[in-house]
Amino acid sequence: MHHCQTLLQAARIVTQDAQRRVLSNAALAIDQGIIVDIGPSAELSSRWQADSCLHLEDRLVLxxxxxxxxxxxxxxxxxxxxxxxLMDWLQQRIFPVEQRLTPRLVRLGSLLGFAEMLRTGITACTDMYIFENAVLEAADQAGIRCLAGEGVFAFPSAACAQPSAALTVTRELAAQYQGHERLRVAVMPHSVYTTTPEILAACRDLAQELNLPLHMHLSETQEETRLCQEAHGRRPVDYCHNLGLLDLPCSLAHVVDVNSAEVATLRQHGVVVVHNPSSNMKLASGTAPVTEMLEQGLTVALGTDGAASNNRLSVFTEMRRAALLHKLRTANPVSMPAQAALDMATLAGAAALGDARLGSLEKGKAADCVALDISEPNMLPLHNEASQLVYAATGMETRLTMVGGEIVYQDGRFTRFDYPALCAEICDLRAFLWRAAGLA
Ligand SMILES: [Zn+2]
Structure with missing residues (x-):
């Protein structure tokens, strides 16, 4: 008999392993945050003596x-x-509020965002914002995994008067969180149109020096491409390639306005694209050619973008939207099958974060999993797990969320912070936010 901390037993386990196996009446043995065994429940309970048993025999675990x-x-x-x-939205509403943000507001908003993510089955994210130290504090409090970075802009943000200050913050955060189990830091220039070649070169140099990944928005709209060509004589992908940004471990958000040569360039450099279907639809940014990207062998993950342009932070929503949107775009119902969307939300997400421990439930991987209530009306009957997860689930079926073997959400309760107190603080912000946005 071996010893482990937790034995988790479930009706179904969607492993997302190389064979995409789904196990029935199965279990995970978990120790020190790692999956140490996976297989039939009966076998594991005879093999493992656990400190605690999680009986999820009526749940689906993924x-x-x-x-x-x-x-x-x-x-x-x-x-x-x-x-x-987009431009009215940004300049009249979003930027005026963002100019008045404080670390406290960013911490509260981030904690609410992480609560929503954990509540809807997300265990890891890439986050870019200002006052990112406050974001990391919130991530630490919530217990989510986060690859975080201070947004670097050519113009002053509420947090940093100059781009060099944002790079100093990045350097300090990287030192502070070095070796952290769940939190990591990346260099995050906001975009091509909010920076200069000099700023992007400084970002590249810092990433190289500190061995950090790079994350930015790229090729979000045709307008961005036009502006980039006008200012720099190159399209955004070529411009970033020329600056050496694609030689870094790199994930790029949106990548809507790209041609097949640019897709090939991104693939050759091992760049991970992050597709944000809801945000692209809401802002009418365009449709990323995701089916062509996948055909060319590019890795494509999913993102929600911010709650102002979505307005949900649910990857279940993004899986469903991605699957539907690309069928419509290609006029082909065979495009983007459910399994492909699920792969984007799990395995490709792990690649985007540069963390091979994530994305599947296998021996040696991180014990990051969620358990869904499959007795909800929209989840019955269960014929095909990938189909149910992508087309039927909303995310609100999540009953348990575990990060690194620790339960951070279970049956309506967040284990690491006081959610009712957070609700009260968020509601109290309403008058301030209305004034800041010029609405009152
Ligand atoms: Zn974004």
């Missing part, structure tokens, strides 16, 4: 979903401005 592009703190802007053209 790998924790990865939200590979978000701005968690933007939950406080949710519903403040919708149905507006």
């Amino acid at each position: 790998p924790g979903l990865v939200n590979a592009h978000t701005h968690a703190a933007m939950t406080i802007l949710r519903g403040l401005a919708d149905d507006m053209p």
